[in-house]
Amino acid sequence: MAGRIRIGVSGWRYTPWRGNFYPPKLQQARELWYAARQFPSIELNGSFYSLQRPSSYAMWAAQTPEGFVFAVKGGRYITHMLRLRNARTAMANFFASGLFELGDKLGPILWQFPPNMQFDPTLFEAFFKALPKTTVAAAVLACHHDERLRGRQSLQAPGNHRMRHAVEVRHESFVTPAFIGLLRKYRIAWVVADTPRPWPLYEDVTADFVYMRLHGSTELYKSRYTSEQLDRWADCIRAWSTGGEPADARLISPEPPPARASRDVYCYFDNTDKLHAPDNARELMGKLGLSSPQLEAVL
Secondary structure, eight states: OOOOEEEEEEOSOOGGGBTTTBOTTOOGGGHHHHHTTTOSEEEEOHHHHSOOOHHHHHHHHHTSOTTOEEEEEOOHIIIIISTTTTOHHHHHHHHHTSGGGGGGGEEEEEEEOOTTOOOOHHHHHHHHHHSOSBHHHHHHHHTTOOGGGTTSOOOOOSSSOBOOEEEEOOSGGGOSHHHHHHHHHHTOEEEEEEOSSSSOOOOOOOSSEEEEEEOOSSSTTTOOOOHHHHHHHHHHHHHHHTTOOOTTOOOSOSSOOOOOSOOEEEEEEOOOGGGHHHHHHHHHHHHTTOOOOOOOSOO
16 A cells, blocks of 8 residues: 655745636635645745744644645754754744644654755764654653743644654765665655755655655756656655655665655645746646645635
8 A cells, every 4th residue: 555645835925826826816815725725735934934823833724624734844043053053942942833733734844954064973863863753752842942932832742643854955965875874763754855956866765754845957946847857756756655666766875775565755846936836746646646635616
């Protein structure tokens, strides 16, 4: 049996989408509502730029249908400013800021690192150890938030569920079997990130799920994927979802991943300009035989 495949987009608030992907005269407050009925998952990236509020997460959860999942981008204060050093309080603030208000719609946490950050085995292992592996562990960590969140914290975990983490790196020093081994040790997904820049594009499987970010094959955040390029990604997703690997997988480590009968796959299009992301996402869903969630009659 294949794992669950979720195809979606990164973010949903883009001016060029209005009157194109979004129907004319659709209220901006209804854009998430509409997008969540086109795709089963969306990458929530406002959390990367600043701490959001519990009321915002609760509103986003209420606007999305049953079975919908958000991937949540970890704060850049942790990854780009502190660069993982002395980050425990910042991590507590992130988890206390409202993620639990998503309930069972809380999906993987994406941690993206800047292009000038190199692989430091000691630093990254300490970070991986500190990442909460369950929602209860995340709630315990969240209790260590600082005064900035007093009165606007959310500390009640939605049950005790495993948390999934994925890491997107952009420096060649991570292209080493040692890093792949570290990810596998902590069951953290290597992000398959397709970009036209000289950032690492490899497809090692390091967890019981696969996380993909398709930024544009020839122009970052802009270029459209051709039908032939999407055919190749569809083949990859079929292989990963059934526990295998593509025959032409671009690998860092010669060691195969732990055997599994299936893996979930999360794939987000980030080529957001000129409407390419929603169009490409729907086209890839069609190639995989995945139907869009149904839109209600009233917009």
